[in-house]
Amino acid sequence: MEREIPSNNDSTTLEVNGLHKSYGELDVLKGVSLSAQEGDVVTMIGASGSGKSTFLRCINLLELPTAGEIKLQGEAVEFKSGKDSLIPSNKRQVERFRAQLGMVFQSFNLWQHMTVMQNVIEGPVQVLKKSKAEALEVAEQILNRVGLWEKRNEYPAFMSGGQQQRAAIARALAMEPSVMLFDEPTSALDPELVGEVLKVIQSLAEEGRTMIMVTHEMKFARDVSTQVIYLHEGIIEEQGPPSQVFNNPKSERCKQFVQSVH
Amino acid sequence: MEWFPGEWYWIPEYFPKLLDGLWLTIKLLVLSIVIGMSLAIPIGLVQVTGPRPLAWLAKGFCTVIRGTPLLIQLWLIYYGIGSFFPQWGLNETFLWPYLRAGFPYAVFAFSISVAGYVGEVMRGAFRGVPKGELEAARSIGMSPFQILRRVWLPRALQNVFPTLTGEFILTLKATPLASTITVFEVYGIGSQIRQETYLIYEPLLLIALIYLCLAGPLIMMFNYLENKIPKRVS
Numbered sequence: 001m002e003r004e005i006p007s008n009n010d011s012t013t014l015e016v017n018g019l020h021k022s023y024g025e026l027d028v029l030k031g032v033s034l035s036a037q038e039g040d041v042v043t044m045i046g047a048s049g050s051g052k053s054t055f056l057r058c059i060n061l062l063e064l065p066t067a068g069e070i071k072l073q074g075e076a077v078e079f080k081s082g083k084d085s086l087i088p089s090n091k092r093q094v095e096r097f098r099a100q101l102g103m104v105f106q107s108f109n110l111w112q113h114m115t116v117m118q119n120v121i122e123g124p125v126q127v128l129k130k131s132k133a134e135a136l137e138v139a140e141q142i143l144n145r146v147g148l149w150e151k152r153n154e155y156p157a158f159m160s161g162g163q164q165q166r167a168a169i170a171r172a173l174a175m176e177p178s179v180m181l182f183d184e185p186t187s188a189l190d191p192e193l194v195g196e197v198l199k200v201i202q203s204l205a206e207e208g209r210t211m212i213m214v215t216h217e218m219k220f221a222r223d224v225s226t227q228v229i230y231l232h233e234g235i236i237e238e239q240g241p242p243s244q245v246f247n248n249p250k251s252e253r254c255k256q257f258v259q260s261v262h
Numbered sequence: 263m264e265w266f267p268g269e270w271y272w273i274p275e276y277f278p279k280l281l282d283g284l285w286l287t288i289k290l291l292v293l294s295i296v297i298g299m300s301l302a303i304p305i306g307l308v309q310v311t312g313p314r315p316l317a318w319l320a321k322g323f324c325t326v327i328r329g330t331p332l333l334i335q336l337w338l339i340y341y342g343i344g345s346f347f348p349q350w351g352l353n354e355t356f357l358w359p360y361l362r363a364g365f366p367y368a369v370f371a372f373s374i375s376v377a378g379y380v381g382e383v384m385r386g387a388f389r390g391v392p393k394g395e396l397e398a399a400r401s402i403g404m405s406p407f408q409i410l411r412r413v414w415l416p417r418a419l420q421n422v423f424p425t426l427t428g429e430f431i432l433t434l435k436a437t438p439l440a441s442t443i444t445v446f447e448v449y450g451i452g453s454q455i456r457q458e459t460y461l462i463y464e465p466l467l468l469i470a471l472i473y474l475c476l477a478g479p480l481i482m483m484f485n486y487l488e489n490k491i492p493k494r495v496s
Contacts, residue, residue, distance in 0.1 A: 062397055062400060062401060095403040095404070095405060096403065097403075098400065098401055098402065099403030101401070102401075102402075103401040103402075105394060105397070105398065105401075108394075109392070109394035109395050109398035110395075111395055111398065111399075112395065112417065112420075113413075113416050113417050113420050113491055122402075123404075126404060126412060127404055127408070155491065155492055157492075158492070171398075171402070175402055175403075
């Protein structure tokens with residue numbers, strides 16, 4: 001094996017290069033790249049069907065890309081070519097990568113047969129092989145932080161959407177991930193519950209967590225992002241700091257989009 | 263006991279035999295459920311995950327088992343498979359006392375019956391677990407086996423718990439069929455009492471009562487397990 005030339009920027013936490021994804025004839029992603037430094041908050045915006053969620057789901061391999069490269073802290077996912085897409089050739093590596101990529105879903109996806117606390121300690125105990133005592137200790141801090149300590153013994157079905165999403169964020173945080181992935185975390189919530197979730201995400205951004213977020217909350221994206229990506233039909237149309245993308249976009253389409261969503 | 267209608271003088275005499283029969287019924291039921299369930303889980307699972315040939319095999323198995331009477335399965339297994347062993351000369355070996363006994367055949371027949379019925383239930387149960395919860399398990403880095411053990415299976419079982427309780431009760435009440443292949447479980451003992459005492463109703467009533475006493479705690483136990491995880495009634 002050839003020795004890989006180390007990238008000249010050591011603090012690149014997540015790097016995605018030329019990601020393609022197609023379902024049969026339909027090309028959803030046509031070469032999307034992204035580079036996030038430690039502490040970056042990258043927001044992806046765009047109309048429904050622009051491929052932003054698919055892109056996010058490719059990062060932790062819930063969807064398999066057709067082509068491209070994914071690097072986490074300099075280490076690339078090992079792929080071999082398959083029939084319809086690339087196939088990861090090292091399952092252990094995939095599991096290790098996923099453990100470091102904390103994902104928060106639009107529909108929460110808490111495990112319904114477990115209490116909030118059980119949801120939160122499940123990953124640390126089963127995947128990271130921590131002792132239960134240690135996992136409980138970490139979980140206590142995290143649940144306090146998202147304001148759910150009182151709800152720790154509650155089952156998800158008995159909680160509001162906002163509480164469930166905060167529990168889901170706690171579950172992802174408990175893995176101590178190097179990157180957090182948010183897939184439209186507030187889209188399934190009633191309007192009055194959006195705020196409590198955004199507040200938690202904002203506090204994570206402020207403490208310098210590396211995050212990639214797909215969202216329709218434009219004001220929020222403008223406030224917390226270090227970098228905004230506007231995706232249109234699987235291609236990056238506009239990319240830059242929020243001031244540029246929202247106030248002074250080069251692309252006419254992006255201009256129309258950010259104006260229409262306001 | 264004068265005030266109670268019917269002839270009950272035989273109970274003390276047959277009490278030890280009834281206990282033996284009861285024990286045999288319980289053994290038959292528990293073994294069939296345990297073996298049947300451990301077959302039903304993979305039978306249900308492969309129908310959801312594939313590979314295709316295995317899924318077809320599992321589907322075919324469930325269709326045959328569910329589509330034919332248990333009594334006929336029992337007889338085919340006992341007289342059918344059982345009749346091969348002497349032909350192979352196994353009646354000359356130390357294995358013969360075991361191969362001749364009806365009990366292992368009964369356990370086998372009831373187990374595959376449970377496997378067939380519950381396998382079909384589990385197929386729906388596995389499919390019914392929300393995909394997002396499995397994705398969440400994948401997304402934190404669980405291995406496929408961990409996902410099955412920690413999320414997929416428990417969630418699937420939770421969804422079909424009442425159905426499973428029903429299947430197990432039906433299995434309990436099918437166990438008297440074992441008496442037709444020389445397994446003297448509690449119903450078989452009841453028949454013996456009837457033949458020897460010429461009483462018609464009293465033994466039947468006692469046997470019915472015994473089944474009720476078996477089913478009752480079984481139902482209560484499963485209800486308790488089911489309610490351990492509260493469900494929201496909407």
